[in-house]
Amino acid sequence: MSNMQEIDLAECTLRDANSQLQGEDVTGAWVIRNPRGRHALAVGLTAPVDVLVDGQAGYYAAGMNQRANVTINGNAGPGVAENMMSGRVHVSGNASMAAGATGHGGLLVIDGDAGARCGISMKGIDIVVRGSVGHMSAFMAQSGTLVVCGEAGEALGDSLYEAKLFVRGDVKSLGADCEEKEMTPQDLAHLQSLLDRAGITEYPADSFRLYGSARRLYHFHVDNAAAY
Amino acid sequence: MTDNSKKIPRTKPRFSATFDPFTISEIQRAAATGIYDIRGAGTKRKLPHFDDLLFLGASISRYPLEGYRERCDTDVVLGTRFARKPIRLKTPVTIAGMSFGALSAQAKEALGRGASAVGTSTTTGDGGMTPEERGHSSILVYQYLPSRYGMNPDDLRRADAIEVVVGQGAKPGGGGMLLGQKISSRVAKMRDLPEGIDQRSACRHPDWTGPDDLEIKIEELREITNWEKPIYLKIGASRPYYDVSLAVKAGADVVVLDGMQGGTAATQEVFIEHVGLPILSAIRSAVQALQDLGMHRKVQLIVSGGIRSGADMAKALALGADAVAIGTAALVALGDQSPDLAEEYARLGTVPGAYDDWQDGRDPAGITTQDPELAARLDPVLGGRRIANYLSVMTMEAQAIARACGKSHLHNLEPEDMVALTMEAAAMTRIPLAGTEWYPGKGSF
Ligand SMILES: Cc1cc2nc3c(=O)[nH]c(=O)nc-3n(C[C@H](O)[C@H](O)[C@H](O)COP(=O)(O)O)c2cc1C
Numbered sequence: 196m197s198n199m200q201e202i203d204l205a206e207c208t209l210r211d212a213n214s215q216l217q218g219e220d221v222t223g224a225w226v227i228r229n230p231r232g233r234h235a236l237a238v239g240l241t242a243p244v245d246v247l248v249d250g251q252a253g254y255y256a257a258g259m260n261q262r263a264n265v266t267i268n269g270n271a272g273p274g275v276a277e278n279m280m281s282g283r284v285h286v287s288g289n290a291s292m293a294a295g296a297t298g299h300g301g302l303l304v305i306d307g308d309a310g311a312r313c314g315i316s317m318k319g320i321d322i323v324v325r326g327s328v329g330h331m332s333a334f335m336a337q338s339g340t341l342v343v344c345g346e347a348g349e350a351l352g353d354s355l356y357e358a359k360l361f362v363r364g365d366v367k368s369l370g371a372d373c374e375e376k377e378m379t380p381q382d383l384a385h386l387q388s389l390l391d392r393a394g395i396t397e398y399p400a401d402s403f404r405l406y407g408s409a410r411r412l413y414h415f416h417v418d419n420a421a422a423y
Numbered sequence: 424m425t426d427n428s429k430k431i432p433r434t435k436p437r438f439s440a441t442f443d444p445f446t447i448s449e450i451q452r453a454a455a456t457g458i459y460d461i462r463g464a465g466t467k468r469k470l471p472h473f474d475d476l477l478f479l480g481a482s483i484s485r486y487p488l489e490g491y492r493e494r495c496d497t498d499v500v501l502g503t504r505f506a507r508k509p510i511r512l513k514t515p516v517t518i519a520g521m522s523f524g525a526l527s528a529q530a531k532e533a534l535g536r537g538a539s540a541v542g543t544s545t546t547t548g549d550g551g552m553t554p555e556e557r558g559h560s561s562i563l564v565y566q567y568l569p570s571r572y573g574m575n576p577d578d579l580r581r582a583d584a585i586e587v588v589v590g591q592g593a594k595p596g597g598g599g600m601l602l603g604q605k606i607s608s609r610v611a612k613m614r615d616l617p618e619g620i621d622q623r624s625a626c627r628h629p630d631w632t633g634p635d636d637l638e639i640k641i642e643e644l645r646e647i648t649n650w651e652k653p654i655y656l657k658i659g660a661s662r663p664y665y666d667v668s669l670a671v672k673a674g675a676d677v678v679v680l681d682g683m684q685g686g687t688a689a690t691q692e693v694f695i696e697h698v699g700l701p702i703l704s705a706i707r708s709a710v711q712a713l714q715d716l717g718m719h720r721k722v723q724l725i726v727s728g729g730i731r732s733g734a735d736m737a738k739a740l741a742l743g744a745d746a747v748a749i750g751t752a753a754l755v756a757l758g759d760q761s762p763d764l765a766e767e768y769a770r771l772g773t774v775p776g777a778y779d780d781w782q783d784g785r786d787p788a789g790i791t792t793q794d795p796e797l798a799a800r801l802d803p804v805l806g807g808r809r810i811a812n813y814l815s816v817m818t819m820e821a822q823a824i825a826r827a828c829g830k831s832h833l834h835n836l837e838p839e840d841m842v843a844l845t846m847e848a849a850a851m852t853r854i855p856l857a858g859t860e861w862y863p864g865k866g867s868f
Contacts, residue, residue, distance in 0.1 A: 213646050234639045239576050239647030254636070255643040259576040274630035278574055293630040297571040299615070315629040316571060318615040335625060337615045354623075356616060413620040414603060417457030 205229040216240055237265050257284045260301060276303045279320055292329065295322045304393045314341045317358055323393035333360050342389050344398050355408040361386050363403045374409040460692040461600065463781025463791060465593055465684045465729065465751060470701040473735040475848035476841045480827045488826040495822040496832040499746050501723045502584060502653020502676040510562055510584055510653055513542030514818040515746035515833060516736055518753055519727050520566045520586060522548025524601055524610040525688030527798035528555050530790045533757055535559030536803060537810020546586060549599045549624060551613045552578040564655065570599055570624035572614040579648055586655040592685030592728040595659025595699045598626035600689040604784035607793040637673040655679050660705035667712040671722050679748065680709050682728025686751035688791065689782030702728035704851040710743030719743065733820020741836035742852060756813035757806045758788040
């Protein structure tokens with residue numbers, strides 16, 4: 196802790212805080228004190244730095260992250276790690292809706308629960324949720340992996356493309372064109388590596404089920420009209 | 424002995440105004456296919472439009488400026504409210520957002536070349552930014568759409584402005600659509616989708632819903648780009664007074680208002696023809712909203728939807744817009760609808776001037792296609808020249824009108840310079856009916 200560089204949001208503006216963290220030549224480990232639910236914290240980072248947000252974060256924390264390792268020591272508001280490209284974002288509490296929305300890469304780990312639309316339109320990001328996710332999670336998810344150790348709300352994976360969804364607990368309902376899939380050894384290995392990277396040891400990979408796209412909506416057909 | 428039946432005059436076959444031949448063919452098509460008609464371009468019905476306004480010109484009570492000798496400036500600065508690096512255009516006509524995917528790479532390059540030659544901007548679209556268009560556009564606006572295809576912070580920082588798209592005039596409330604024929608491997612890769620599928624993109628943004636969220640989203644985009652880039656907000660014309668007010672509240676630098684004549688690459692015919700407001704009816708209430716908030720000219724207004732000429736541009740500016748944007752007209756300038764393609768259009772079941780299958784990727788002009796052979800027909804250098812020519816003509820036309828009205832800058836045009844030709848146009852714009860001092864809603868005739 197002692198060699199961490201400190202930013203105190205009680206004493207500086209959001210712009211000051213973010214501009215200290217943004218840019219290619221930023222290095223080392225940083226802590227943001229007194230975040231107090233501020234929005235757009237630690238967004239647009241590009242350097243492989245460690246950032247600890249010591250408290251609650253508002254909307255879009257760590258948005259569009261590239262390479263940085265951001266830990267939120269608290270809860271995160273809507274759109275945490277939205278459109279993340281690479282790096283790692285870790286939320287120690289719960290995350291609100293649209294966690295990891297449209298993310299292209301990197302790993303988002305949520306120790307608590309995530310709200311509605313977790314992983315919406317995801318494009319390659321990996322998301323591991325230790326708790327449960329809300330309704331419409333992985334809506335229109337294009338690629339990447341969502342791992343849910345708890346339960347999933349209604350309409351999981353609605354209008355899914357090629358993302359993979361692993362859920363351990365109950366799924367309240369599947370969305371249009373989402374179906375349960377056979378788990379291959381490769382799927383199991385992929386899931387195991389994500390659990391390892393998220394530091395989750397208590398749940399064996401074979402206790403999850405895999406869901407994916409039935410690919411029935413890839414081409415419009417009148418007989419599927421009820422699904423639209 | 425004579426055959427009387429031959430002498431009885433027969434009535435001619437009479438088509439119904441309700442069940443006209445187009446309507447009948449549409450019912451037949453729907454019954455045969457089970458899918459609504461999807462097409463490109465904008466609405467084809469007749470609507471109140473800029474043609475329903477005229478300029479008065481100068482005479483004794485106003486005096487004109489000398490054509491060619493006295494200056495009539497055309498420059499415009501966009502994004503002066505919050506952005507640290509506002510955009511400066513030499514002429515207030517910009518190229519609207521059209522995606523790579525909907526358009527060929529050659530078409531995008533040509534648009535960039537043409538716009539750059541005359542000092543104006545181009546805009547990306549629902550599919551991300553290509554290196555070609557960035558390279559060939561000296562000023563490039565980067566769209567931030569619900570689909571977020573290809574969205575990434577590097578391109579955000581590479582852009583000159585960011586346009587958050589809430590809606591489009593051709594389909595306010597609708598999402599994007601790109602049919603399988605146009606999802607080539609490059610397009611698929613940029614969008615992170617399987618090749619060849621019918622892609623339907625979302626109509627709502629994934630991580631914000633109302634104006635309060637939007638305000639935070641805009642703050643995030645500014646934080647990521649160091650508060651440098653102007654943030655535009657694009658809306659389809661539907662409730663312009665309220666939507667513009669909310670756009671200002673959410674912190675937009677520029678509002679882009681697109682009327683229902685606006686083109687699209689692929690949308691349901693029923694949506695194109697039946698949803699939204701004609702641009703003529705939307706400008707005045709948008710300007711009113713800005714004026715009521717004390718933000719007219721501080722938050723700039725760009726309008727689009729059926730802009731075809733310098734006259735349309737001058738009228739939009741006189742109604743209070745700061746700039747206009749064009750989509751369809753730019754494609755026509757590039758070679759869409761060319762009579763030279765009549766034979767090929769005939770093979771596609773259409774004629775020059777009516778081609779609207781921009782969704783299906785077989786465009787003989789090489790514009791709305793991803794087919795490498797068709798796309799190669801469009802020479803981006805020549806296309807760029809045609810775009811530059813056309814934009815220059817639009818500018819000179821608008822200047823000719825402004826000088827005739829005695830204005831030394833296009834932005835000095837004002838409602839008072841115009842009259843309305845129809846009751847509808849007078850009611851929509853509050854510009855008096857020609858020959859009167861009156862518009863509907865105003866006290867006495
Ligand atoms: C081929 C084509 C593709 C388009 N793609 C987009 C798009 O990706 N995003 C967007 O906001 N608008 C899109 N538009 C709408 C234009 O940005 C613009 O609003 C419209 O073309 C203006 O009306 P006009 O065509 O009458 O000039 C597209 C229009 C066309 C013709």
